[in-house]
Amino acid sequence: MGRGPSIEGRKNAEDAKRAKVFTKLIREITVATRAGVADPASNSRLRAAIDKALSANMTRDTIDRAVKRGSGADGGADMQELRYEGYGPAGIALIIETFTDNPVRTVAEVRHALSKHGGNLGTSGSVAFQFNRCGELVFATAGDAAAEEKVLEAALEAGADDVVNEHGESTVLCTPENFEAVQQALIDAGLSAVHAGVVMRPNNRVEVPEDALEALLDLLEKLDALDDVSEVSHNALLPAEVAE
DSSP: OOOOOOHHHHHHHHHHHHHHHHHHHHHHHHHHHHHSOSOTTTOHHHHHHHHHHHHTTOOHHHHHHHHHHHTTOTTGGGOEEEEEEEEOGGGOEEEEEEEESOHHHHHHHHHHHHHHTTOEEOOTTTTGGGEEEEEEEEEEOTTOHHHHHHHHHHHHHHTOSEEEEETTEEEEEEOGGGHHHHHHHHHHTTOOOSEEEEEEEESSOEEOOHHHHHHHHHHHHHHHHSTTEEEEEEOEEOOTTTOO
């Protein structure tokens, strides 16, 4: 009989995945620092990046080094935040956010991933009009009317713009400027989000033809695996079993 992966093999795989997550978080902290100031109390974007890093169990020493790089020390000054737009299989619109110190490398990797999966890189603005930048907080309510009502009441009280109930989740939407205030108000109301952040949310989602679904999912996985890629937004309506 064949044996599954060894404990050591599984641990190595988990360590590699954790290291990749940390790489992305460090770049996010570095760029957030560079875009503002090194004090999280005065830099909301940096504060959010640090909170995300702490949630991933990153040490304070690692976070402090990332902030130091972003303030211009240790080679951090050459980090850039770049956005690429394009299409995936079946014409699915994609916005790919990156943090990089080498734009030539990054665009080559993004273009290669797209072309290998039946997609292509577009020009700036080619798909952005299909998205809206907003604060998004997702709560698992599982169709529970009482839970949905609790989220709705707390969100409206906090000044959110809308609450969408679908697929067993309640999604609170707000302006990017109000995100932190809305998030804190919902935390104070005893609610814990499964996902929260300022995102590029599609105005409409489109169904993916069955023969293009596997290629799209593989493309999204490959893009996410690139060290320079921090976030990928798309307008695909994914099946519930594979949707994030």
